[in-house]
Amino acid sequence: MTQIYAYIPHTNGVAADAALEFPSAAKKIDDGASVTAVVTGSGADLDKVAESMTSTYSQVIKIDNADLAYPNAEIVRKALINIIPADAIFLAVHDTFSMDLAPGLSVKMDSAYAADIVDFEGVDGTNLKAIRQELGGAVNIHVNIDISSGAVITVRPGSFAPVEDGSAGGAVEDKSGDAGDLSAKRKFLEIVEAEVGDVDITKSDVLVSIGRGIEDEENIEIAQELAEAMKAVVSCSRPIVDAKWLEKSRQVGTSGLTVKPKVYLAMGISGSFQHMGGVKGKPFIVAVNKNPKAPIFQVADVGIVEDILDFMPELAEAINDL
Numbered sequence: 001m002t003q004i005y006a007y008i009p010h011t012n013g014v015a016a017d018a019a020l021e022f023p024s025a026a027k028k029i030d031d032g033a034s035v036t037a038v039v040t041g042s043g044a045d046l047d048k049v050a051e052s053m054t055s056t057y058s059q060v061i062k063i064d065n066a067d068l069a070y071p072n073a074e075i076v077r078k079a080l081i082n083i084i085p086a087d088a089i090f091l092a093v094h095d096t097f098s099m100d101l102a103p104g105l106s107v108k109m110d111s112a113y114a115a116d117i118v119d120f121e122g123v124d125g126t127n128l129k130a131i132r133q134e135l136g137g138a139v140n141i142h143v144n145i146d147i148s149s150g151a152v153i154t155v156r157p158g159s160f161a162p163v164e165d166g167s168a169g170g171a172v173e174d175k176s177g178d179a180g181d182l183s184a185k186r187k188f189l190e191i192v193e194a195e196v197g198d199v200d201i202t203k204s205d206v207l208v209s210i211g212r213g214i215e216d217e218e219n220i221e222i223a224q225e226l227a228e229a230m231k232a233v234v235s236c237s238r239p240i241v242d243a244k245w246l247e248k249s250r251q252v253g254t255s256g257l258t259v260k261p262k263v264y265l266a267m268g269i270s271g272s273f274q275h276m277g278g279v280k281g282k283p284f285i286v287a288v289n290k291n292p293k294a295p296i297f298q299v300a301d302v303g304i305v306e307d308i309l310d311f312m313p314e315l316a317e318a319i320n321d322l
Contacts, residue, residue, distance in 0.1 A: 002030040002123070002147075003088040005061075007080075008037050008053060009071070009097065013045035015052060017280050018093040018155075020162035023056060025091060025155050028120040029128060036061060037170075038083065040076050042069040054170035056163065064176045070188040073100035079179035081108050087150045089128070094154035095254065095277070102152050111150035114143065116273070118159040123147070133273070138293060156273050158299065162282070199233050201250055206232035206263045209252055210240060211275075213268015213289060213308045217245040223267060226312045229319040235259065237275050253278040267308040271296025288312075 006022035008015050019037070026035040037057040039050045042064055050062040063079050084090055086109055092098040094116045106113035114130060118140075121129035126148040132141050133156075145151050201207060208227040214220060220234070227234045234250065241251045252259055253275040260281030267288050269275060276299060279285075287300035288308050297303040304311065 002033040003085055004029065004033045004035045005084050005088055005090050006035060006037050006057075007076075007090065007092040007098070007101075008039045008049065009093060009095070010039065010041065010045070010049040013048040015039075015049050016093065016157075017162065018157050019053065020056060021093075021155070021157070021160040022091055023163045024160040025120065028122070028160070029089065030123055033089075034058070038080070039063070040065075040068045040071070040079060042066050050172045054168065054172060055166060056168055056170070058168050058170045060170055060172045062172050062174050062176065063179050064174065065179060065182055067182050067184070070191075071097055072184060072186065072188055073097060073104075074184045074186055075182045077101055077105050077108065078182050078184070080105060082178055082180045083175055084109065085150070086111070087148075089147060089150060090152045092152075092154050094156050094273075098154045102154050106152035109150055109152065111152055112145050112147060114145045114151065114153045117153055117155045133295075138295065157277055158279070198247075199250065201233055201235045201252065202257055202259050204233040204235075204259070205261055206230055206265075207235045207252070207259060207261045208232050208265045208267060208312075209235040209237065209269060210267045210308075211237040211269030212239050214240065214245075215268075215309065217243070219309060220245060222309065222312050222316075226265075226316040226319075229316040230265075232263075232265070237269050237272075266296050266300070267312060269296055270294050271299065 004026045008019045026033050036059040037053045038061045040063045046064055050060050053060045067075050092102055116132050117130045119131040127144040128147045130143050134141055208223050210223045223234050235252050236246050236250050240246050241248050254277040258278045261283045264283040264285045285300045286302045287296040288304045288306050288311050290307055292305045
């Protein structure tokens with residue numbers, strides 16, 4: 001039976017959405033695999049997260065150390081090397097922290113490394129068949145991962161269906177004493193919160209998000225009129241901020257802000273993983289794009305192939321007529 005360990009990211013005592021996606025990913029690797037959650041941190045927040053994971057995982061490993069209060073990849077890597085079996089498969093969410101953590105961990109464990117995986121197709125002998133995407137999601141690449149000596153794999157958030165927070169009846173095992181020496185050459189200094197602009201998009205239930213399809217700065221007014229009709233807020237993808245058409249505080253994505261709206265209108269947005277990595281909480285996604293092969297349609301609940309400059313005014317008018 002394949003041993004699979006999932007690293008659970010968390011903030012202020014609350015596990016990230018990926019915590020509920022790892023069991024689905026593990027099931028696609030090996031339907032009979034044993035999946036263990038690994039949580040690192042310190043104090044009451046760590047205890048809260050570890051206990052919450054017992055409803056999803058049959059086993060939860062907790063590593064408590066004051067130096068882990070802020071996730072420093074150098075320190076976490078040292079702890080994991082002493083906890084994770086050499087032949088296990090280690091899963092982490094593909095984010096900036098794991099990009100720092102995972103490659104070095106695979107080297108220290110002398111195991112295979114694969115990044116940004118969006119799907120698994122099972123194990124064939126010692127090869128794990130997986131899928132990753134290239135060219136902004138336009139092309140799927142099928143890869144074989146040699147797991148004979150274990151593997152460290154980062155998975156793209158949102159690629160696997162979250163499981164219901166159920167009744168696994170798991171138990172927390174404290175392995176803090178097994179973590180070993182956690183000294184590090186780099187030291188956490190402080191967290192600098194991003195500046196909030198005139199509108200806080202992280203608090204909005206409905207977002208009208210615009211991308212390159214808006215074409216011109218003057219056309220942003222069209223999106224604003226639709227947002228007003230829907231009692232929503234205008235947000236955007238990175239190219240709009242790079243063009244200085246909207247402020248950074250309106251950018252959604254891994255290099256922008258993370259949002260959890262109930263409804264997300266993606267207007268002229270291709271749907272790169274960097275952008276969708278900032279959309280959490282399973283919103284109802286409506287995507288409008290002229291390109292029928294845009295990756296955004298793979299995650300959208302409703303997809304419409306249309307020019308947003310024609311679509312948005314008509315939708316705004318229809319809403320105002322209600």
